[in-house]
Every structure is written in C-alpha cells, then in structure tokens.
Amino acid sequence: MVRPPTSVPSDRLLAAAEAFAEARHPAEVLETLLAQAHAALRVPVAVWWVPETQAEYPAHPTAQVGEGAPWPDEAALRAVWPCGAGQVSPAGGVALLPFWAGEGGGRGLLGVAWPQPPGEEERCLARQFAAQAAWQLGQLARGGRRDALEGLARAALRLGQATGLRATLEVIAEEAHTLVGAQQAALILTSGEDGTPPITVLSPRDEGAAEHGAELLTPTGGDLTVPLLGRDGRTPLGLLRLRDRGAGAFSPEDERLLTPFARLAAATLEQARSLEAAQAEVQRREQAELQWHVRAMELEGRIGAATHELQTRAAALDAFVAFSEAVGTQTDVTVLAEQAIRVLRTTLGHVGAGYYEPEGRLWRAQVWSDDLAPELVAQIRAGLPADLPPLAQALASGEAVFVDGWDGEAHALPSTRHYGAGAFVPVAIGGEVRSLLAVGTRAARCWTEQERTVMRAVGRSFQLALERAEATALLERQNVELAARTRALEAFAHLTGDLAAQSDPRVFVRRAQEVMLSLLPPGYALYYEQDGERWRNRVQVGDVRNAALQAFIDAGPRVGQTPSVDLPAATQQPYYQDAYARGSDTPQELVQHVSTVASLPVLRRGEVVGVLVAAMFEGRPWSRTDRIILETVVSHLGLALERAESVALLAERTAELEQANAELERSNAELEQFAYVASHDLQAPIRAMTSFAELIGRRYGEQLDERGRMYLGQIITSGEHMKRLVDDLLAFSRVHTAQREPEVVDASEVFDTVRRRLQAAQGAGAQVTRGALPRVLADPYQLDQLFQNLLTNGLKYRREGVEPSVHVWAQREGGMWRFAVRDNGIGIERQYWERIFVIFQRLHGREAYEGTGIGLAVCKKIVERHGGQLWVQSTPGEGSTFFFTLPAA
Numbered sequence: 016m017v018r019p020p021t022s023v024p025s026d027r028l029l030a031a032a033e034a035f036a037e038a039r040h041p042a043e044v045l046e047t048l049l050a051q052a053h054a055a056l057r058v059p060v061a062v063w064w065v066p067e068t069q070a071e072y073p074a075h076p077t078a079q080v081g082e083g084a085p086w087p088d089e090a091a092l093r094a095v096w097p098c099g100a101g102q103v104s105p106a107g108g109v110a111l112l113p114f115w116a117g118e119g120g121g122r123g124l125l126g127v128a129w130p131q132p133p134g135e136e137e138r139c140l141a142r143q144f145a146a147q148a149a150w151q152l153g154q155l156a157r158g159g160r161r162d163a164l165e166g167l168a169r170a171a172l173r174l175g176q177a178t179g180l181r182a183t184l185e186v187i188a189e190e191a192h193t194l195v196g197a198q199q200a201a202l203i204l205t206s207g208e209d210g211t212p213p214i215t216v217l218s219p220r221d222e223g224a225a226e227h228g229a230e231l232l233t234p235t236g237g238d239l240t241v242p243l244l245g246r247d248g249r250t251p252l253g254l255l256r257l258r259d260r261g262a263g264a265f266s267p268e269d270e271r272l273l274t275p276f277a278r279l280a281a282a283t284l285e286q287a288r289s290l291e292a293a294q295a296e297v298q299r300r301e302q303a304e305l306q307w308h309v310r311a312m313e314l315e316g317r318i319g320a321a322t323h324e325l326q327t328r329a330a331a332l333d334a335f336v337a338f339s340e341a342v343g344t345q346t347d348v349t350v351l352a353e354q355a356i357r358v359l360r361t362t363l364g365h366v367g368a369g370y371y372e373p374e375g376r377l378w379r380a381q382v383w384s385d386d387l388a389p390e391l392v393a394q395i396r397a398g399l400p401a402d403l404p405p406l407a408q409a410l411a412s413g414e415a416v417f418v419d420g421w422d423g424e425a426h427a428l429p430s431t432r433h434y435g436a437g438a439f440v441p442v443a444i445g446g447e448v449r450s451l452l453a454v455g456t457r458a459a460r461c462w463t464e465q466e467r468t469v470m471r472a473v474g475r476s477f478q479l480a481l482e483r484a485e486a487t488a489l490l491e492r493q494n495v496e497l498a499a500r501t502r503a504l505e506a507f508a509h510l511t512g513d514l515a516a517q518s519d520p521r522v523f524v525r526r527a528q529e530v531m532l533s534l535l536p537p538g539y540a541l542y543y544e545q546d547g548e549r550w551r552n553r554v555q556v557g558d559v560r561n562a563a564l565q566a567f568i569d570a571g572p573r574v575g576q577t578p579s580v581d582l583p584a585a586t587q588q589p590y591y592q593d594a595y596a597r598g599s600d601t602p603q604e605l606v607q608h609v610s611t612v613a614s615l616p617v618l619r620r621g622e623v624v625g626v627l628v629a630a631m632f633e634g635r636p637w638s639r640t641d642r643i644i645l646e647t648v649v650s651h652l653g654l655a656l657e658r659a660e661s662v663a664l665l666a667e668r669t670a671e672l673e674q675a676n677a678e679l680e681r682s683n684a685e686l687e688q689f690a691y692v693a694s695h696d697l698q699a700p701i702r703a704m705t706s707f708a709e710l711i712g713r714r715y716g717e718q719l720d721e722r723g724r725m726y727l728g729q730i731i732t733s734g735e736h737m738k739r740l741v742d743d744l745l746a747f748s749r750v751h752t753a754q755r756e757p758e759v760v761d762a763s764e765v766f767d768t769v770r771r772r773l774q775a776a777q778g779a780g781a782q783v784t785r786g787a788l789p790r791v792l793a794d795p796y797q798l799d800q801l802f803q804n805l806l807t808n809g810l811k812y813r814r815e816g817v818e819p820s821v822h823v824w825a826q827r828e829g830g831m832w833r834f835a836v837r838d839n840g841i842g843i844e845r846q847y848w849e850r851i852f853v854i855f856q857r858l859h860g861r862e863a864y865e866g867t868g869i870g871l872a873v874c875k876k877i878v879e880r881h882g883g884q885l886w887v888q889s890t891p892g893e894g895s896t897f898f899f900t901l902p903a904a
Contacts, residue, residue: 027055028143028175032168035151041066041121044155048125048148049080055140056127059084063092063124072096076126084128085109095124110138114145116152117271123148135289139282142246143171150275166194170276174283183287184216187255187280194276195239195269197257204253204284239265241273243281252281348450348484352382355452355477360384362469365458367434369395372450376401380453391430399428399453409439410448415471419461435460438467440474444482452477520656521554524617524627527652528556531629534644538631541568542617543580544624549573550580553625560632564605572600580626583616587623589646590614593636610634613642615649619656627652705731757881759904760795762788762834766823769802773810781810786824789832790904797877798901804870805897809838814892831883831900842891852885874899 031051038044045062052060059081063073074089087109095111110133112125125145129137150167170190177183188202204214243252255277257265352370359368369383377398387395399406403426409416416439423431431437434455441448454470456462462470521542528540539557543550549571559565575581577600583590592612597603609630617625627649637645708730716724763785770783783806791798802823809821821838843851854872878885878899889895 027140028147028171029168031055031144031147032165032171035147036165036168038151039155041116041152041155044148044151045078045123047151048144049078052125052127052141052144053080055144056133056137058130059128061086061126061128063126064121065123066121069121077123079126081128084126086126086128087111092124096122110141112141112145114149114152116149116156117274121152121156123152135286138246139286142282143279146275146278147171150272153271153275166190167272167276167279170194171279174279177283177287180214180284180287180291181216183283184214187284188216191241191255191257191273191276191280194272195257195265197239197265200255200257202253202255205251239269239273241270241277243277243284245281245285252284255280348481349382351477351480351484352450352452355473356382356384358473359452359454359470360386362473363454363456363466366454366456367391368452368454370450370452371395371399373401374398378406378451388430394428394430395453403427405437405439406451409441409451413441413443413446413448415440415467415474417462417467417470421455421460431455433457436462438462438470440470442474442478442481444478444485449481520624520659523652523655523659524554524625525556527627527648527655528554531627531645531648532557535629535641536631536633536635538629538633541628541630543572543626543628545574545584546571547574550577550626559630560608561605564601567601567605576600579612579614579628583614584623584626587616587618589616589642589649591637591642594634595630608632611637613637613645615645617649617656618653619660624656755794755796757792757794757902759790760793760798761790762793762798762825762832762901765795765798766802769799769806772803773806782818782820783810784820784822786822788823788825788834789827791832791901792904793881793901794877797880801874801877801899804874805836808870808897809836809840809895812838812840814839814841827903828900830903832903833898833900835896835898837894837896839894842893843887843889843895844891845889848887848889851887 031047034047034051035044038047041064045064049060049062059079061076061079061084063075064077065072072092074092076086079086092111095113108129110127110129112127114123114125116122123145125141125148127133127141133141147167170186170193173186173190174183177186184202184204188200191197191200191202200217202216204216239257241255243255244250245252255273257273356368356370359366367384367386369380369387371378371380373379378401379398380392380395383392383395401407401410405416405418405426418437418439421431421434421437423429423434434457436456436459438454440452440454442450442452452470452474524542528542532538532540539555539559541552542554544553545551550573551571552568555568559568572580578596579590579592579600590613595606595609595612597606597609610633611631613629615627615629616623617627629645708727712724712727712731716727719727766785766788770785773783774781806821806823810819813819817839819838819840821836823834823836825832825834827833852871852875854869874897875885878901881901883900883902885897885899887895887897
C-alpha cells in the first residue's frame, strides 16, 4: 500500500521564519540557516556564500555545523554554481541546494550530508530553509520591510495548514496577491503525470475575478508572472499571474518577493498533489478492498451454498452406496425397502415414501418413512385400493406414474391433502408387479426431471435387489433340495452297495423303505402290489402301532376302494396327504394315530409294479424337502429294480452262452479229431488205389484200348488229388492238434530255408527276395508252413509272359511285427478278399491252377493262433500283397 506524503511541520517553518526575521546581517542569516537546518534535519550541514561583490566561488564551506561530512571538492561545486538547480540525492550522500538573494544580495549553497536516503519531509524542509534564507538575505540587501517577511511566514504557515490540492491552490492564489498587493491573481496548474486535467484557480478577493479569469490567462504588460517549478528546478508545475497592483506597477522587488513564495508554493503543490494522489490510491485500494470483501462475501455465500449442496449430494451418495451394498448382499425385503426409502429421503430431501405389497384387492404399506403423519400411516396400513387411478395405471403399464398437482380429496385419500405431487413406482419381477414404492412431496406441485430420474433409478435398483433376493431364496431352496436328494442317494447307495448281484426286487424295496424312514419323522412304510382285486402288502418296515390295523393291512385292501393306493397307481404320480383322510380307505378308528400319508408309484421301465406308502404319526405337512427325499428314493428304487431284472436276465444269458460255448468247443474238438482221424485213415486206401492203378497201367496197359487207358489215368490223377487234399486237411487239423509253445524265431532264417526248398522245386525263372526280417515269438514249424503257402501262391498265380516275383519285408507296429508278401501275379478282385481265406473256397478250377482251397485257410488259422491277423490288398492284373502280424520277440 502506498503511504501518503508526510506534511511539512508548520510550526517548524514558522519558527524558522521568525528566526530569519530577527537576523539583521547576512552572517546572522547564514548562522540561522545552519542552526535551523541542523536542528531540524539532525545531520551535518554547511553553507558556501558568495557576496555580490565577490566573483570567485569558495572551494570550502563558509560555515558548517556537524563533523565528518565528506563535502564535495571544487570541481563538483563549480558544476552546481552556474546551473542554479539543486542536487538532492534520493540515495543519500551530500545534497547541494543553491539559493539567490536577488540583485545585490549574493549567492549561496546549502550543503546537507545525508547519512542515509532522506525522506520527502527532510528534502522539503531543506529546500524551504534555503528559500527562507535567500529571502531574508534579499530583504537585508534591499533594506526590505519586516512585514513582507512576516507575510511570507504567514503564507508558509497557511500553506502548511491547507488540506487538499484545491485548498492549497486557493491559499497560493490568495497569499500571492496579498504579498504584492495585487487586486487579482490567477494560479494555472498544468496537467499531472497521471493524466489529471489542468486547473485554474482565481483569487476570491475581487468580486469580478471570476469574470476576468479568461483575461488573466492572457499575459499583459502590467502583469507579473512567476513560474512554479518542480523540485528539480526544471519541471513546470504551473504559472502564478497577478495584475492591477494597487500601489502602482509591479517592481523587481515584488518579483523577488514572489520568487521564494513560488518555490514554497511549488514544493507545497507537489506535496499536495502527491498527497492527493496517495489519498486517491488509498481510496481506490480501499474501494478495491471493499469490493474484494463484497466479492469474498458473495463467494463465501456461494461456497456455503455449494458446500451445502455437496454435503447433500454426499449424503445422497452415501445413501446410494449403502443401498447398492444392500442390493448386492441383503436378501431381506424389509431391509431393502428401508434402504430404498432412505435413499429417496436423503436424495430428494422433501419427500415422504412408503413400500407396498398386495393383499387381495388392496395394497398395504409394509415400510414407510418416519415423517408421515399418524393419520396417513393408519390409512396406508389399511391399504390403498387397486383401482386408485394412478396406482392402477402404474400396475397396468409397469412404469412409474408421476402425478403433478396432487388432489387428495379427489383420490379419496384425505390424509394426503397437504401433498402437492405424488409418484407410484412399480417393482416388477418376471413381468409381474410384486410391489411398489409410493412417494409424495409437500414442497412442490410438480416433480422436476431430476427427481423423476432419481425415483426411476431407485425403483430399478430395488427391482434388481428383489430379483436377486428371489434368486438367492430359490438357490437356497435348491441347495436344500439338492442336499436332501444327496442324502437320500448316499443312503440308498450305501444300503444297496452290496446288492449288485441281487435279483430279488423285494430286497431293494426293503432297503428303500429303510432309507425313507431314516430321513423322516417316526412312522411306517408299506409296499403294495396288485393281486387280482386286492392290494397285497409285500414288504413292510416299521410298526403300525395297532394290531387291528396290521390285520387289515395283511388281509389286503380292495382295489378301487383304497384311494391312497389306487390314485398313484392310476396316475403314476405321487399322492401326498398333509392331513390324512381317515376312513377314506381304512376304518377310521384304526388310524387315529396316523396324521400324514404319502403314496408313490414304483415304476419299472415305465410300468407301475407297486405302490410305496409312507405314513407318519407326527402331524405336519409334507415339506418340499420331504417330497424330494421320497421321490428320489422311489425313483432310484425303480432303477434298482430295473437293474435287478437286468442282472437276472444277464445271469440267464450268461449261463446259456457258457453252455453254448462248451458245446461249441466240444463240437470243434470232435470235428478236428474227426478230420485228423479221417485224413489219417484215408491215407492207406488212397495209396492202395493209386498204387494198384499205376500197377495195372504198367502190366496191362498195352492190353487196354485208348478209352481204358484214359479211365485209368483219371483214376490215378484223382487219387493223387485226393491224396493232396487229405494231406492239406491233415495239415489244417494239425494247426491246433499239433501246436507247440511259441519261441523266439529268426524269421529271416525260416524264410531262407523255405526259399531254398522252393527254388529247388521250381527251378530257375522265379525271383523270391526279402528285406530285413525280425525275430518273433512263434512256432517255427508253423511259421515255415505259413511262408511256404504264401510264397507258393505268389509263384503259382502268375501272369502269362511275366516272370514271377515275390518280395517279403516287415515293419514294427507297437508290440507286433507286420509282414508283407507282395507278388506280381494275376491279382484278386475286391469282392473275393474275404472268401479266399475260407476252407475249400477256390476262385479257379484245377484245370487252370492246381490246389485244394485249404492253403490260405491254414495260413489264417496259424496267424490267428499266434494272436495276429491276416488280410490281403490286391489290384487285378498287377499283383497282390498279403499282410500278417506276429508278436515281437
């Protein structure tokens, strides 16, 4: 903040003026100047004085007060003397203030040694002391009057007492024409550095001064004009103009008198201007500060309002958070409704609310806010009619209904007459309205869009919460049911675990009854099967606690007269009696101790085979858990009965298969034995027949004609074929009858032996080659026969004009070796790939290719006996490849 300039003490100036007025000699004036300056400024001061008759300026002070001041040298003094302008340093040091006593009065310098930067008041005092000294010296030089000095002192006193720029200007104008006796005076103040406009002030002494103000602004020959200069002696502050001196024309003495007054007036003007500028700045800043305070108060009010709004929103948000947490964790509908109402109250602030559920044709309040009047609470607890127009609309549409301008009397709800607006927010689950929230306000006649949005949001959240609560309740029920079902299954499985081979269905029924009674209150269980016109109790667990009742049960209730058994048997559905209808199917006096009955049909493959009845002595309804237990046990009883039936059938079929297998094995053994015996016993007659036919041919051939020799040749040929056929049949039977234990055999050695034997028999013109062959687990003699038959076939079924070629190789496949025998013969069509392995099946007649049709059947039997497989792949006209597998060694 800018401080206003300090006013020059008027008492100090007045005392100095009086002291100067007492001086009668220039030396006394200089002494007075040093004394007054030193006393007022409290710093070393000095004066350099040059009388009018002296031409040289002194290099040292004429007089001084105070020690230790660094006074300037002669060069610095010479720089100040000619300019007539003082040097006052704002940063401290020595200040030199020249003063002139007028014509004949001499010149002087007032030196002030500032130890630190001087203030405005100190600098002003120094100048005024110099001006007063110059004035007094001039008066002494001119022999002036004492009253002029007193007038100057009076003017200085009045200037010091003036407050404000305007008052100072008026004092200057008035004192100026008083000092020289002018009739009119005008003070023209130039514009300020801050842009203030020029000011003209007229002396008020003359009644016509205002009228002549314009003329005073124009210089004339009889006028006296004195400039007002700033502290630096160069800056013009204004002009002081006087005219019409009463005692005659203005004299140089008048001008000399006004010069120090002009300096004093200029200093005072500068001070007044600074003071007024400072006061204006202070006022501006005070105004700005006031405006700031006003704005601060406004801002504080806004902040307070915003804080209140934020607190309200925070409370609403907290309520929403609490409601959201409740929605995610709470399943109690009442707690959720209380949370929803709290959210509405906290968010909207001026509402009352209630939560309603239907009871018949009425919607009754279950939870409500605590701001509702007792009369209204009584009415909403009694219930709102479902045909209340806005309520009916909300129920029909499933959407929130907002009623602006609520009229309680028109809606037959007089307790709501103080409310201005109402709302009904339905809560639907699965498309059905289960409950609703009703909201009312007394603070307004219509709902804002924001309020409607809040109510819809709360309604949706509440709906989600209720859906989750219902889903949770359903899940809990399902868990209970699942646990009950699991207990029943575990118990039934435990009781039937050792009955896997059991075929008696009544054992399973008894176990099922035991499981049921172990999971239910005390009672008994019966199992009825239809026997003609009566229901027979085949299995019972538990005491019926009445001998006559037991006798009635054992006698068998009649079919068609026993609803407890007839209904489930006919409908194939369980029949639960939470309160047993005594006397409906049993004499009433026999079942007074029986409270509840459940009858369940036992189904086997979709057909009713019996009815299981559970009777409880305790009077309570069948719970869902009880029903699940009963139905689970009976369902699995049906499965157990089906399994028992399947076990019995399986045992019967197994016995039949075992008997058939035994007969088949015996038949095969007899067949093999027969084949072996037959083939062995046929050898002798065949050899005899062939030998005798050959003998007849040799001895009596010449005696036979051509036809006789032909018949004899056919006998010999047929005998040889019969011999080969018998040999092959004998080899086929020996695959099983003459088998040996498998051993490690080098297949390459066996192959090479067979190849040498075939080459000796076939001669040149056939190629039989192999790749690397492995060691296998096999009967070496049967492996020899296998290679013999396959290689012989490859060479026998050759193509015309093509040299026969057979190649054998092997490849590992897991624990088996797969052998391949490839030839370049005539090939086999695909439809015969299976037929060729059947005994006695030939694709060609004996005229084309020799053979008996047993060789490949023998090969297949050998391979299968070793646990392998034999198959063929062939392309007619290109050749065939026979594959077989043998276990690796």
